[in-house]
Amino acid sequence: MWDTLWTDCNLATMREGGAPYGAIQRGAIAVEKGRIAWIGYAADLPADLQSRAHDVRRCGGAWITPGLVDCHTHLVFGGDRAREFELRLKGASYEEIARSGGGIVSTVAATREATKEALVESAAKRLAGLTREGVTTVEIKSGYGLDLETELKQLEAAGELGPRANVRVKRTFLALHALPTEFKEDRAAYVQLVADVMIPAIAAAGTADAVDAFCENIGFTTDEVDYVFSAARANGLAVKLHAEQLSNQSGAALAARYHALSADHLEYLDGAGIAAMAHSGTVAVLLPGAFYFLREKQLPPIEALRKAGVRMAVASDCNPGTSPMTSPLAALNMACTLFHLTPEEALAGITREGARALGVLDEIGTLELGKGADLAIWDVHTPAELSYWLGAPLLKERVFAGRVA
Ligand SMILES: [Zn+2]
Numbered sequence: 001m002w003d004t005l006w007t008d009c010n011l012a013t014m015r016e017g018g019a020p021y022g023a024i025q026r027g028a029i030a031v032e033k034g035r036i037a038w039i040g041y042a043a044d045l046p047a048d049l050q051s052r053a054h055d056v057r058r059c060g061g062a063w064i065t066p067g068l069v070d071c072h073t074h075l076v077f078g079g080d081r082a083r084e085f086e087l088r089l090k091g092a093s094y095e096e097i098a099r100s101g102g103g104i105v106s107t108v109a110a111t112r113e114a115t116k117e118a119l120v121e122s123a124a125k126r127l128a129g130l131t132r133e134g135v136t137t138v139e140i141k142s143g144y145g146l147d148l149e150t151e152l153k154q155l156e157a158a159g160e161l162g163p164r165a166n167v168r169v170k171r172t173f174l175a176l177h178a179l180p181t182e183f184k185e186d187r188a189a190y191v192q193l194v195a196d197v198m199i200p201a202i203a204a205a206g207t208a209d210a211v212d213a214f215c216e217n218i219g220f221t222t223d224e225v226d227y228v229f230s231a232a233r234a235n236g237l238a239v240k241l242h243a244e245q246l247s248n249q250s251g252a253a254l255a256a257r258y259h260a261l262s263a264d265h266l267e268y269l270d271g272a273g274i275a276a277m278a279h280s281g282t283v284a285v286l287l288p289g290a291f292y293f294l295r296e297k298q299l300p301p302i303e304a305l306r307k308a309g310v311r312m313a314v315a316s317d318c319n320p321g322t323s324p325m326t327s328p329l330a331a332l333n334m335a336c337t338l339f340h341l342t343p344e345e346a347l348a349g350i351t352r353e354g355a356r357a358l359g360v361l362d363e364i365g366t367l368e369l370g371k372g373a374d375l376a377i378w379d380v381h382t383p384a385e386l387s388y389w390l391g392a393p394l395l396k397e398r399v400f401a402g403r404v405a
Helices: 082-089 093-101 104-112 114-130 148-165 187-205 222-234 251-257 271-280 289-293 302-308 326-335 343-351 350-357
Strands: 003-010 023-032 035-039 052-065 067-068 135-141 168-174 210-215 238-243 260-264 285-288 312-314 374-380 395-400
Touching: 003 035, 003 067, 003 374, 023 052, 052 067, 052 187, 067 326, 067 350, 082 093, 082 210, 104 148, 104 251, 114 135, 114 148, 135 374, 148 168, 148 187, 168 187, 168 222, 210 222, 222 238, 222 251, 251 260, 251 271, 285 350, 289 326, 302 374, 312 326, 312 343, 312 350, 343 350
Parallel strands: 003 052, 067 135, 135 168, 168 210, 210 238, 238 260, 260 285, 285 312
Antiparallel strands: 003 023, 023 035, 052 374, 374 395
């Protein structure tokens, strides 16, 4: 017996090589034990099979896509930076904000102070924003502890959110995010602590799938990232990188040398970086929310990425400093309006390519026989509406591992 059969629906399977969006119009999809057990045109569904489902759900012509995959967030943190946002808009300088205790330092202090339970509670509200718009898989980075105890606390909090919200969570140790004030005079000692102590401890605890870093002139150098990536590799963890967001540091090329899952932001990515990413199959994760919030002018090299065949994902980058956004659909809209992605590229970016950027494309990200049955069912006439509306309540139903969640 099938557990559930959805009929009278259109399917945006996001499989490659066929119709736009991998569309199957007037389709049907059945799930059994959390997996897709049948998918195709409703006309091809044998009549005797229809009675094989416990629950038959008629969708009234709705579109079904893969559950959304938000592959880059910093969802777990203490406090927020709304006061700083307000001060800045009243004309305060960065120095004044820093002196009044603002900036990432304030998030680190609030995260260190918070209990794990408090971190779970505050992140759960932001996660509800994502799931309300169809997210079934989310990546969550640490990086606001800058000491082992707090980084572990953040990663454990991230792990508790999954079962609580019926979401698949992939966790990333953001190893080099900022230099903690206690190491202000000795960066090398901090990088060494991260590589030699924190990464082995986090790998042993099994609380992260990947290691990330912020490679930037106001962050960490490629040599420092290189050192930390070797430690990640030695401890069996995948790597990914915040690269070329505010300047070109050739971080993406370094990430590609390590066969990174993804290089993210990429506004200042150059031709050599694009070629390296194409060669290694590293996904370009585009984060239009941060571009918007920071009012950046430099666009990522979308056309060159397309030409080189680099896969492009889209994510919310939800974080308190530069992208306080809990709407994946807003990210799609911004990817189209600001970065000129097509609505099909944007949707692929937050389904198939998001899954590829997390190394879970075998399991989710497209609607295919045998894959996990994570679905989003939308009250739209065409999948382009998902990128078109800003703020419309489009989600009818979210299905996680075969169950309406
Ligand atoms: Zn980020």
